[in-house]
Amino acid sequence: MDVFWTLPPVTRTITALAVSVSALGYGGIISLSQYVFYSPAVFTIKAVPQAWRIFTAFLITKPKFAILLDPYFLYQYGSSIERESTRFSQPGDFFVYTLFVGSVIVGLAGRLLNAYTFLPALSLAYAYTFAQDNPSRQVSFFIVNFDAKYLPFALLFMTFIIDGGEPALAQLTGLVAAHLYDFLTRIWPTFGGGKNYIFTPQIVKRWFGATAGSVQNRGYGHVVQGRGRATGTGAGAEPASAGRSTGVSNAWGGLGPGRRLGSD
Structure with missing residues (x-):
């Protein structure tokens, strides 16, 4: 199981x-x-x-x-x-x-x-x-x-x-x-310059465990779920996705700043 x-x-x-x-x-x-x-x-x-x-x-x-x-x-x-x-x-x-x-x-x-x-x-x-x-x-x-x-x-x-x-x-x-x-x-x-009307509602994202700043492990790396920011104006504006995906898993154990090679 x-x-x-x-x-x-x-x-x-x-x-x-x-x-x-x-x-x-x-x-x-x-x-x-x-x-x-x-x-x-x-x-x-x-x-x-x-x-x-x-x-x-x-x-x-x-x-x-x-x-x-x-x-x-x-x-x-x-x-x-x-x-x-x-x-x-x-x-x-x-x-x-x-x-x-x-x-x-x-x-x-x-x-x-x-x-x-x-x-x-x-x-x-x-x-x-x-x-x-x-x-x-x-x-x-x-x-x-x-x-x-x-x-x-x-x-x-x-x-x-x-x-x-x-x-x-x-x-x-x-x-x-x-x-x-x-x-x-x-x-x-x-x-074609058209608009994509098929999107994932926020409630569905929450069903699948999305929270602001969370890391989603995937087969090809990980996805960081962003906190979102508004796009457009008016009541119909949708929060834009700020998630990002990496090509490989994070082997360094974190997402903080790195150090220059050779530095202490």
């Missing part, structure tokens, strides 16, 4: 719940029909909306060997970007990213394509963001090694071969969701 609590919080929670719910369902202990996404049961005014299906549909794997394989892919790429990606340098950033891509997946796969489960699409979203951050990194896909930029397409191809066209199309919505996040938060603000 000590090891479990040291894992990235968002990915570990989704992975653990996915294994638990799927194992209980395929083991006949619970009925997965009450957990899959069913649009008429969720978006209705004739009865109490079964809103939990929006979330539980992300916790159901495919049967048999996929009970292990699907959570493996989810954790492999989700934990990597939650730990290391510079996109998510502030506490809670990865949580907001997951909420955004999950919402897009529900809209596209659930409402338009009538898909019942979304975990493969979420795994593909994580894999796409991982590939965007590490395009030249070598990854192993079963017995094949290739650049990470081809990883999302390998996952899609495997789904198409094993499960067919409709599941592959539903999984593709994860790639669309992750690319939309990349466009709205990086491409459009950087190259």
